[in-house]
Amino acid sequence: MSLECIRVFADEEGESHFEAMSIDLSAKDFAPPAPPVEVSEIMGSRHGFLRAPPGWFGDWHPTPARQFMCLLSGAMEVAVSDGEVRQMSAGMIALLEDLEGRGHATRVISEEPAVLVFAQLLS
Numbered sequence: 001m002s003l004e005c006i007r008v009f010a011d012e013e014g015e016s017h018f019e020a021m022s023i024d025l026s027a028k029d030f031a032p033p034a035p036p037v038e039v040s041e042i043m044g045s046r047h048g049f050l051r052a053p054p055g056w057f058g059d060w061h062p063t064p065a066r067q068f069m070c071l072l073s074g075a076m077e078v079a080v081s082d083g084e085v086r087q088m089s090a091g092m093i094a095l096l097e098d099l100e101g102r103g104h105a106t107r108v109i110s111e112e113p114a115v116l117v118f119a120q121l122l123s
Contacts, residue, residue, distance in 0.1 A: 001025045001038050005093040008063070008080060014101025016080040021095065044122035052076075052114045055107075062103035063096035065120040070094075074114030079105045 002022035010016050025038035050069075052058075060081070070093045078094075079085045081102040087109065088094065098104055108114045 007095045009097040010101040015082050016098040016104050017082050018084055045119040047119040050116045052108050054111055058106040060102050060105050062098050067096050067118050067120040069116050069118045072115045074112050075110035076114050077107045077109045
């Protein structure tokens with residue numbers, strides 16, 4: 001079993017791109033005595049929450065850290081420098097790795113704020 005995720009990364013020339021990826025899950029006794037659940041590898045991280053108001057626009061910028069972001073509510077549009085644009089809705093997961101180059105541009109397209117949880121990876 002796996003979770004689908006969108007990866008945003010920069011190539012050797014600094015151009016950013018989207019790529020589909022999967023996060024592997026396996027059944028584990030995560031919180032005994034509760035029954036086993038499907039769990040990913042535990043990764044070291046710093047984490048927090050982010051809220052951006054309707055219409056917020058973050059012009060071209062690289063990600064500040066290698067990080068997972070999960071959109072909890074609202075909707076966003078993300079553009080990468082190769083010209084592709086994708087819309088993200090609640091429940092979508094993205095791994096941001098475009099640490100160099102032009103980065104990506106982000107816009108809140110919902111009438112409600114976009115609320116995200118992020119986990120900056122330590123390794």
